[in-house]
Amino acid sequence: MKAQVKANELLLENKAFIEKPNKQWFIRVFVLAVLICIGLYALVLQVIEGHLITGMRDNVVWGVYIVNFVFILGLSYAGALIAGVFHLARVEWAKPLQRILKLITVFSLIVGPIYILLCLGRPERLFNLFLYPRIQSPITWDLIAILTDLIFCVVYLYFTYIKDFALLRDNSNSLNLYGWRKKLYKFLALGYQNTPEQTKLLNQALDIMAAIIIPTSIIAYSLLAWLFGMNLKVGWHSAMTAPFFVLSAVYSGIALLIIIMWIYRKTQKLEKVFTDNHFLYLGFALVILSLFYGYFYFSQYITDWYNLQETANRLLDKYLDFSQYGFHFSIAIFLVAFLPSIIIGLPWFRSINSIVLTSVLVLAGLWVMRYLMIVPVLETPYLPMQDFRESWVHYSATWIEWSLTIAGISAFILFFIVASKFAPIIPISEMLEKKGENKLVIFYKTRRKLSKK
Amino acid sequence: MKPTYILSAPLLFLFFFCYVPTKTMAATNIQKKTKTRLKVYYEKLPNSNKKISIILFKGSGKKMAGIKNAEIFLTTYNLEEEQVLTSLYTDANGEATLIIEANYLFPKDEHGYSIIKAMYHGADSLKAAKKQIKFMDLNIDISFDIVDSIKLITVSTFEIDSIGSKVPISGVELNIGVERLFSTLYLSKIKTKKGIGIMEFPNDIAGDSLGAINIIVKIDDDDDYGTITKSAKNNWGTIVDYSIAPNGRTLFGDEAPLWMIISVFVVLAGAWYHFILAIYKVLKIKKIEQNLLQKS
Numbered sequence A: 001m002k003a004q005v006k007a008n009e010l011l012l013e014n015k016a017f018i019e020k021p022n023k024q025w026f027i028r029v030f031v032l033a034v035l036i037c038i039g040l041y042a043l044v045l046q047v048i049e050g051h052l053i054t055g056m057r058d059n060v061v062w063g064v065y066i067v068n069f070v071f072i073l074g075l076s077y078a079g080a081l082i083a084g085v086f087h088l089a090r091v092e093w094a095k096p097l098q099r100i101l102k103l104i105t106v107f108s109l110i111v112g113p114i115y116i117l118l119c120l121g122r123p124e125r126l127f128n129l130f131l132y133p134r135i136q137s138p139i140t141w142d143l144i145a146i147l148t149d150l151i152f153c154v155v156y157l158y159f160t161y162i163k164d165f166a167l168l169r170d171n172s173n174s175l176n177l178y179g180w181r182k183k184l185y186k187f188l189a190l191g192y193q194n195t196p197e198q199t200k201l202l203n204q205a206l207d208i209m210a211a212i213i214i215p216t217s218i219i220a221y222s223l224l225a226w227l228f229g230m231n232l233k234v235g236w237h238s239a240m241t242a243p244f245f246v247l248s249a250v251y252s253g254i255a256l257l258i259i260i261m262w263i264y265r266k267t268q269k270l271e272k273v274f275t276d277n278h279f280l281y282l283g284f285a286l287v288i289l290s291l292f293y294g295y296f297y298f299s300q301y302i303t304d305w306y307n308l309q310e311t312a313n314r315l316l317d318k319y320l321d322f323s324q325y326g327f328h329f330s331i332a333i334f335l336v337a338f339l340p341s342i343i344i345g346l347p348w349f350r351s352i353n354s355i356v357l358t359s360v361l362v363l364a365g366l367w368v369m370r371y372l373m374i375v376p377v378l379e380t381p382y383l384p385m386q387d388f389r390e391s392w393v394h395y396s397a398t399w400i401e402w403s404l405t406i407a408g409i410s411a412f413i414l415f416f417i418v419a420s421k422f423a424p425i426i427p428i429s430e431m432l433e434k435k436g437e438n439k440l441v442i443f444y445k446t447r448r449k450l451s452k453k
Numbered sequence B: 001m002k003p004t005y006i007l008s009a010p011l012l013f014l015f016f017f018c019y020v021p022t023k024t025m026a027a028t029n030i031q032k033k034t035k036t037r038l039k040v041y042y043e044k045l046p047n048s049n050k051k052i053s054i055i056l057f058k059g060s061g062k063k064m065a066g067i068k069n070a071e072i073f074l075t076t077y078n079l080e081e082e083q084v085l086t087s088l089y090t091d092a093n094g095e096a097t098l099i100i101e102a103n104y105l106f107p108k109d110e111h112g113y114s115i116i117k118a119m120y121h122g123a124d125s126l127k128a129a130k131k132q133i134k135f136m137d138l139n140i141d142i143s144f145d146i147v148d149s150i151k152l153i154t155v156s157t158f159e160i161d162s163i164g165s166k167v168p169i170s171g172v173e174l175n176i177g178v179e180r181l182f183s184t185l186y187l188s189k190i191k192t193k194k195g196i197g198i199m200e201f202p203n204d205i206a207g208d209s210l211g212a213i214n215i216i217v218k219i220d221d222d223d224d225y226g227t228i229t230k231s232a233k234n235n236w237g238t239i240v241d242y243s244i245a246p247n248g249r250t251l252f253g254d255e256a257p258l259w260m261i262i263s264v265f266v267v268l269a270g271a272w273y274h275f276i277l278a279i280y281k282v283l284k285i286k287k288i289e290q291n292l293l294q295k296s
Helices: A002-013 A023-049 A064-088 A092-118 A127-131 A138-170 A179-188 A196-229 A241-267 A276-306 A310-320 A326-345 A352-378 A399-422 B003-030 B258-295
Strands: B036-044 B050-058 B071-077 B082-089 B095-100 B114-120 B129-135 B139-147 B150-160 B166-168 B173-179 B184-191 B196-200 B213-222 B226-234
Touching: A002 A138, A023 A399, A064 A092, A064 A138, A064 A196, A064 A241, A064 A352, A064 A399, A092 A138, A092 A241, A092 A276, A092 A399, A127 A138, A138 A179, A138 A196, A138 B258, A196 A241, A196 B258, A241 A276, A241 A352, A276 A310, A276 A326, A276 A352, A310 A326, A310 A352, A326 A352, B036 B114, B036 B129, B050 B071, B050 B114, B082 B095, B139 B213, B139 B226, B150 B173, B184 B196
Parallel strands: B036 B226
Antiparallel strands: B036 B050, B050 B095, B071 B082, B071 B114, B114 B129, B139 B150, B150 B166, B150 B196, B173 B184, B173 B213, B213 B226
């Protein structure tokens, strides 16, 4: 009962953020909607004019769109993976982060796949992928994985909201809410009354979802990696591709989590919830992941470096040549492999703001690394391109692609703004559960005792 | 209203209708016309039709831009006079193309060259431009022979004179290749002697399921002959049965391997079973509430 009272108090303390929106909220939504509309205008132009108005051509058939697709899906799988592990391991300090992680997962899974559709020259033929799927095609694997993951993650997110929906339903008279929202909370709470039996069932369901979300995310992102890895292309055709993708995803997910946490800490005055320790723990996670990233990257490219494969050397030359991709490569590898160790690893520069700034730079660096993984590889086929126009050999994104990229980011932010207005950004009920109250239920009992008494 | 405002209204009117147009006119008068340039290419197509391609543009390098909807006049010369061929309009890229039927013979000068002149008369803001090209109307014939099991491609190059007889042309450089999926695979470069060039065809060129291939003979942007392409089909390629996958482990075939189907089924079934189990548990929450309500 004590926890219930505390939960009510915490909800009412933060009620300003979920009550009827004010003028500032509408201005933010309007600005984001305008950016999305510019993207939609670009999309209409692309559908009418075709891919000719983008930078994509016969050789470099994938550009910024696929970079966004891979990057955003990485964020999504990272969110699911980290949330699942934190939940199953009952990591107490990570409880306030759970909702942000799950929201990152679902919103990225909505925004990310849109970019793969933008790559299609004939999007009206997409239905053939459903009508005539080939189980041996990596595209079919990816389709099944993304759809499965989207359904699982949306349902998992909803399950984690049930306790808070019940809290909102019970406190709706103390909150300044629209009538439809009160009805919706009642419907979504599924009659949850915090009885021991209901709590046990819900916790079991959450444990099951967390347990299936972890392998699903790893498999789904590995399948996406194999979409590249199964191609006989230098830089992609490697056994390292899938593990490297998963590592990059977790790395980018942690960086984004720090940024979002900082924004909510500042805007909703959640210093007591998102404490300095949260930033420190996640900052150290960034350092470890940056070292792993550097190790993986070095392993992959030193192997290419030491052999005499002509095309691999041509690709490496492009990464090292400052008139080509040398500048991008040097900056990006510094940001993702070394910067966290310097800024967060060394005590002199370590602070909340420096951790957040590092996260922003790491995220930007990881996006550039994705770009470098895709575009220069497509520009370096085994048979060198000859007698082509410059624009066919070298990819350069147009305003159409950039505006659709900005529209995607705006949609992601807009979803967050709307979601945090609809329900608290922190899982209040979950946070106030006592340590050890929600024990992990073993679904399949072992025949032997795990430990001798 | 203050009298100064009333006075300023006609003054503003005078400014806009007298001063501004005068300035605009002055600017128009001193505006320089932009220089334009023409590029003309002659090409003989595989069906022996002749193609004249014209590009009208302004600027150069990255600033180069085609001029659209411009009328280009094409003329040719014989020994005595200039003959108008036709006029063409450029498209959005500043390009225009004329296809001339194979049996049309261009007039020739005393050296045997045909001349085509393209002219653009200019516009208000664009200067006029003209460009002339000279070429010989060369013909190519391809024949195939097998001598002592050696496959030979014989290419003859000739001109047709005024009475319609073939005049062999020597010293012509020819590229010989085979049509592939995306471009031509060039095999050899030969030079004709007394109008004849011979090339030995290799035995390891892949054809289709019947061994059919398309031989391409090409002269590429030559100063005297322009671009000429001629092609001929034969069945000298090695027979390739594309219905058989080159390696049993590749996944290009129509059917997925059994292990893959089983793996996908097991993984999906396992995941969806647990998902439905979780949904079932959550739906029971609602039932418990209903039971509670009934009891109360």
